[in-house]
Amino acid sequence: MTIPTPPDHIGWLLVRAGQLWRDRFVAAMQAAGYPDFTLSRANLLGSVDRYHGTRMVDIAARLGMTKQAVGQIVDDLAAAGYLAREADAEDGRAKRVVYTARGLAFLKTADRVKGEIEAELAGKVGEQTMGELSDLLRDAASAMEPPTS
Amino acid sequence: MTIPTPPDHIGWLLVRAGQLWRDRFVAAMQAAGYPDFTLSRANLLGSVDRYHGTRMVDIAARLGMTKQAVGQIVDDLAAAGYLAREADAEDGRAKRVVYTARGLAFLKTADRVKGEIEAELAGKVGEQTMGELSDLLRDAASAMEPPTS
DNA sequence: GCATTTAGTAAGGTAGCTTGACTATATGGC
DNA sequence: GCCATATAGTCAAGCTACCTTACTAAATGC
Numbered sequence: 001m002t003i004p005t006p007p008d009h010i011g012w013l014l015v016r017a018g019q020l021w022r023d024r025f026v027a028a029m030q031a032a033g034y035p036d037f038t039l040s041r042a043n044l045l046g047s048v049d050r051y052h053g054t055r056m057v058d059i060a061a062r063l064g065m066t067k068q069a070v071g072q073i074v075d076d077l078a079a080a081g082y083l084a085r086e087a088d089a090e091d092g093r094a095k096r097v098v099y100t101a102r103g104l105a106f107l108k109t110a111d112r113v114k115g116e117i118e119a120e121l122a123g124k125v126g127e128q129t130m131g132e133l134s135d136l137l138r139d140a141a142s143a144m145e146p147p148t149s
Numbered sequence: 150m151t152i153p154t155p156p157d158h159i160g161w162l163l164v165r166a167g168q169l170w171r172d173r174f175v176a177a178m179q180a181a182g183y184p185d186f187t188l189s190r191a192n193l194l195g196s197v198d199r200y201h202g203t204r205m206v207d208i209a210a211r212l213g214m215t216k217q218a219v220g221q222i223v224d225d226l227a228a229a230g231y232l233a234r235e236a237d238a239e240d241g242r243a244k245r246v247v248y249t250a251r252g253l254a255f256l257k258t259a260d261r262v263k264g265e266i267e268a269e270l271a272g273k274v275g276e277q278t279m280g281e282l283s284d285l286l287r288d289a290a291s292a293m294e295p296p297t298s
Numbered sequence: 299g300c301a302t303t304t305a306g307t308a309a310g311g312t313a314g315c316t317t318g319a320c321t322a323t324a325t326g327g328c
Numbered sequence: 329g330c331c332a333t334a335t336a337g338t339c340a341a342g343c344t345a346c347c348t349t350a351c352t353a354a355a356t357g358c
Contacts, residue, residue: 009267010282013286014167014170014286017290018163018164021163021164022160025160118160136281137166138162140270140282144170145169
C-alpha cells in the first residue's frame with residue numbers, strides 16, 4: 001500500500017550508497033566470525049599502525065573524536081582481545097595502542113571481506129564503472145572536505 | 150607529525166562522501182535557523198507525506214526503524230512544533246502524523262539548503278561530473294540494495 | 299463473537315559518543 | 329634548576345538515537 005518513493009537526489013544518493021556499503025561490510029564481517037563487530041570499532045582498528053602501534057591522542061585526531069571516546073572503544077577492544085596498551089618508550093605520559101595476534105587476524109579478514117564486496121559490485125556494474133566511480137567520488141569528497149586548517 | 154593517510158578504497162570513499170554530505174547538510178540547516186536539527190529528525194520529516202500525513206507504522210517501515218523509535222522522534226518533533234498527531238478517519242487504532250505550518254516551512258528550507266550545497270559542489274567539480282556521479286551512484290546503490298523480499 | 303492481528307504507548311536498556319574535572323609527565327623561558 | 333604551561337591519558341556523568349520487552353485498544357477473519 002505504501003510506496004516508498006526514495007528521493008533521487010545526489011546528496012541522498014551519496015548518503016544511501018555509503019550506508020549500503022557500510023551495512024554490507026558490517027554484516028559480512030559478523031558472518032565471517034566477528035559477531036561483536038561494529039563500524040566504530042572497525043574505524044578505530046583501522047587507525048592503529050599495525051607495526052608500531054599508535055598513541056591514543058593520535059587515534060583521536062585521525063578519527064575526529066575525543067580521546068575519552070577513543071579510550072572507551074580501546075577498553076572494549078582490549079577486553080575482546082584485539083588490542084593491548086603498552087607504555088611509550090619515548091614519552092612517559094603516553095601509551096601505545098598495539099595489535100594482538102587476534103587483532104591482526106581481524107585486519108586480514110577485513111581486507112578479504114572488502115575485496116569480496118568490491119568484486120561482487122564490480123561484477124554487477126562492471127570494472128570500468130567502478131574505476132570511474134572511484135575517481136568521481138575522490139573528486140567530490142575532496143571538494144567537500146573541510147579545510148585542514 | 151601524524152600523517153592521516155586515508156585509505157583510498159571504493160568502500161571507504163562511499164562512506165566518506167556520504168558522511169561529508171550529511172555533515173554539511175546538518176551544519177547548513179542548523180545555520181539556517183534550525184539549531185535543533187538532527188539527521189534522524191530530518192529523515193523522519195522526509196518520510197511524512199506533506200498533504201495527507203502518514204501513519205506511524207508506515208514511517209517506521211520506510212525508515213527501517215521500530216515504531217517505538219519513531220514514536221519518540223515524533224514526540225520530540227511535535228513538542229518542537231513541526232508535527233502533530235491526528236486520529237485516522239479510516240482506522241480507529243491509527244493516528245496520522247501531519248505537518249504543522251512550521252514543519253512545512255522546514256521542508257522548504259531543507260530543499261533550498263540541499264540546492265545550495267549541490268550548486269557549490271557543482272561549481273567545484275563541474276556540472277557534467279555531477280551528472281555522471283549521480284548516474285553511477287544510482288547504479289551502484291541499486292546493485293547493493295537488499296532484496297525487497 | 300471470540301481469536302488473531304495490527305496501531306500505538308510505556309518503561310527500561312545499550313552503543314557510541316560528549317563535556318567537565320582530574321592526575322601525571324614533558325617542555326620552554328628565565 | 330625551577331616554575332608555568334601544555335600535553336597524554338583517566339574517571340565520572342550525561343546525552344542521543346536507537347532497541348527490546350511488555351502492554352492496551354481497536355480492527356478483522358472465520
